Amino acid sequence: MESELTATLERAAHSTWRALALTAIGPLTVLAGVAWALVQPYRVTLLDPRAHGVWDHVVQPPLLVVTVGVLFHVVVVRPLVRALEGGS
């Protein structure tokens, strides 16, 4: 009985750790994109709209990294965490 309880608690702790790590990936990716934009502000060409073409405005690494982070968190992580919590 006691060992069963211990195993259940260990599984729950493992799931919590995994859920925490999962939920951190998206925000960390967004943070990396924002940090990049701060370190190299000339990458965000939207701040200087007339000097650049459309490709420079839309396809810039900091913006793309932030977009990937947000999409990953909303589309992949949220349902996955729900499944993880439901499964445990």
Added chain:
Amino acid sequence: MPPAENVHWLFATGLLGFGLCLLARALVGEELWNRSTWRRYLLPAVLFCIGAAMWPVTVFFVVSPIHTLAHTTWAQLTMLAGIAQLGLSAGRLTSRWWNLLVPVAVAASGAMFVVHESNPWFFMRSSFLHHLIGWTLVVGSLIPLVLVFRPRSTALSAGLAALAIAVAVMLYADRDRAPIFGRLSPLAGTAREPAPEVRP
């Protein structure tokens, strides 16, 4: 037509998303990841799409015959690996040996990066990164190769994710005509983005 660096950044975005999904799958395990139908097909579909996206590059960025040949081979192998993974996910393919197409595609991608870069390492930043990414992929292809034999290894799955993310970061660092460690070959022309550390 977008500049080459923008195309590299778009591929980097696809790879970053792919790498993050691989990382998530490594964290939760294949069983939970595959519980949802759309998630089961997500990674193979992204792999296939990365290969398919190589075709416009092949057609519209004709630099040299070797460039075209490299991108064509690249596109076909990546799409083939994606299709094999889709087949395995759908249960249409059952042999685990189909997984070997992934390390083959990764190694071939690395070889293509090296083959289609005609300039030496320190010619300019994009040359350096092409060589670096190429050799990273060639060596890194050992990870999916070992994964074929140890599919349940969390460390190897996380390693594959790290490989995809590392290549994405390197691709994001790419710039057309930019210096590398302060060096820019005079043959490369002027730097697209002025950098104070340029020492031709």
